[in-house]
Amino acid sequence: MALTGIEIFKKLPKTNCKDCGFPTCLAFAMSLAAGKVELDRCPHVSETAKAELSASSVPPIRQFSIGTGETAVTVGGETVEFRHEKTFVNKPPIALLITTDMTDEEIRGRAAAVKEMVYDRAGATLKLDMIALKDTGNNSDAFRALVKKSRELCNLPMILMSGNMDSLRAGVAELQDEKPLLCSVTPDNAEEMIPLLKESGCPVVARADGYDALCSLVEKLTAAELKDIVLDSGSRKLKKTFEEQVQIRRAALRKAFRPFGYPTITFPCEMTDDPAMEILIAATLAAKYSGIVVISCAAGENVFPLLLSRMNIFTDPQRPMATDPGIYPIGEPDENSPVLITTNFSLTYFIVAGEIESARVPAWLLIMDCEGYSVLTAWSAGKFTPDLISDFVKRTGIESKVARKALTIPGYTAHISGELEDTLKGWEILVGPREASHIPAYLKNYGSS
Numbered sequence: 242m243a244l245t246g247i248e249i250f251k252k253l254p255k256t257n258c259k260d261c262g263f264p265t266c267l268a269f270a271m272s273l274a275a276g277k278v279e280l281d282r283c284p285h286v287s288e289t290a291k292a293e294l295s296a297s298s299v300p301p302i303r304q305f306s307i308g309t310g311e312t313a314v315t316v317g318g319e320t321v322e323f324r325h326e327k328t329f330v331n332k333p334p335i336a337l338l339i340t341t342d343m344t345d346e347e348i349r350g351r352a353a354a355v356k357e358m359v360y361d362r363a364g365a366t367l368k369l370d371m372i373a374l375k376d377t378g379n380n381s382d383a384f385r386a387l388v389k390k391s392r393e394l395c396n397l398p399m400i401l402m403s404g405n406m407d408s409l410r411a412g413v414a415e416l417q418d419e420k421p422l423l424c425s426v427t428p429d430n431a432e433e434m435i436p437l438l439k440e441s442g443c444p445v446v447a448r449a450d451g452y453d454a455l456c457s458l459v460e461k462l463t464a465a466e467l468k469d470i471v472l473d474s475g476s477r478k479l480k481k482t483f484e485e486q487v488q489i490r491r492a493a494l495r496k497a498f499r500p501f502g503y504p505t506i507t508f509p510c511e512m513t514d515d516p517a518m519e520i521l522i523a524a525t526l527a528a529k530y531s532g533i534v535v536i537s538c539a540a541g542e543n544v545f546p547l548l549l550s551r552m553n554i555f556t557d558p559q560r561p562m563a564t565d566p567g568i569y570p571i572g573e574p575d576e577n578s579p580v581l582i583t584t585n586f587s588l589t590y591f592i593v594a595g596e597i598e599s600a601r602v603p604a605w606l607l608i609m610d611c612e613g614y615s616v617l618t619a620w621s622a623g624k625f626t627p628d629l630i631s632d633f634v635k636r637t638g639i640e641s642k643v644a645r646k647a648l649t650i651p652g653y654t655a656h657i658s659g660e661l662e663d664t665l666k667g668w669e670i671l672v673g674p675r676e677a678s679h680i681p682a683y684l685k686n687y688g689s690s
């Protein structure tokens with residue numbers, strides 16, 4: 242049973258020290274009760290209180306993994322309805338459907354598409370995350386063969402979809418300890434399914450039509466000590482599915498209604514035959530609030546915008562996208578090549594790196610950790626100052642790679658060039674252009690500067 246804010250407050254140190262970022266312990270307790278923060282934000286809470294508060298500090302939507310190893314996906318764990326309140330935590334895995342009635346060529350084509358549809362975007366990798374295998378004929382031999390073949394072709398976590406218990410058993414046996422997501426347990430097959438779930442330890446999709454039936458089914462599963470549950474409220478119409486996603490999320494977050502405190506799954510693949518419409522539906526449900534999305538469309542021109550839309554929604558609005566700090570050689574630079582520095586805001590990095598590439602002048606680009614801020618913001622926040630730049634340049638070891646120690650700083654920070662030259666002994670500080678688009682011209686004239 243979730244504790245109220247006052248009940249949580251009573252167990253906190255009550256010193257109002259503000260180390261958690263809240264003005265008072267009471268304000269922190271209220272946010273903890275609402276599932277908006279986690280208990281570890283308070284570094285002073287006693288071990289006894291931690292144990293007592295652990296239930297309240299668990300995210301209101303259970304988080305768990307599907308699959309094993311590097312490709313495992315994490316679902317659930319969300320604590321807010323709206324991204325601007327904090328951030329969304331785990332982007333919904335997108336699963337590509339493969340069915341037993343597909344030809345060998347179609348199956349191989351889909352596995353190849355999964356491998357090919359990998360896109361780099363502002364330092365992030367966009368790709369499909371799972372495959373969903375569907376037993377269309379309720380034939381356990383055919384299903385096991387599909388699972389085997391798919392595993393040989395693709396290493397992503399799997400969703401095993403069948404209305405036939407023997408098929409699910411065969412799929413689980415084929416995958417051994419991989420913990421695929423089994424789809425589905427229903428009010429009708431629960432008695433038969435629960436022993437398989439307990440024995441295999443696999444997560445499961447609980448499917449029932451309507452809130453009451455779904456709630457009863459989840460309670461039955463949790464009474465059997467099954468915890469890794471994904472909710473399917475049954476609808477395959479966009480409007481109803483959308484409403485159900487919202488209601489389930491609200492019940493979990495606003496009312497701490499435990500039977501709905503699990504990630505959901507939706508099936509755009511079963512909602513239309515039109516690939517473009519399917520992707521629109523998938524993007525809608527990924528935004529609100531599907532925990533897993535299953536699609537059948539395997540065309541890059543459809544899948545890419547879906548992946549991009551998901552990336553944007555699941556980017557932390559409070560944390561700029563950042564590139565790893567370090568030395569980036571562009572175009573095989575040597576000891577005579579120019580050295581430029583900028584911040585690790587991803588967009589800054591990609592624009593500057595792109596302009597250097599287009600100049601066709603090999604260069605060393607130093608990317609400094611400024612918590613993902615752009616140049617002017619980083620400077621005004623005290624993260625791109627002469628002292629810090631100087632320390633960073635020394636730590637990179639760039640000195641050993643160049644004969645001419647000349648560092649080009651962004652034009653917008655021209656005013657720090659004198660102080661930087663005093664701090665970074667032995668280096669000449671050059672002021673680059675203000676606009677990245679002027680970098681090619683600057684580099685082409687570099688030898689004369």
Ligand code: SF4
Nearest residue numbers: 257258259261266283
């Ligand atoms: S850090 Fe802990 S003790 Fe300090 S104000 Fe926050 S909740 Fe209270």
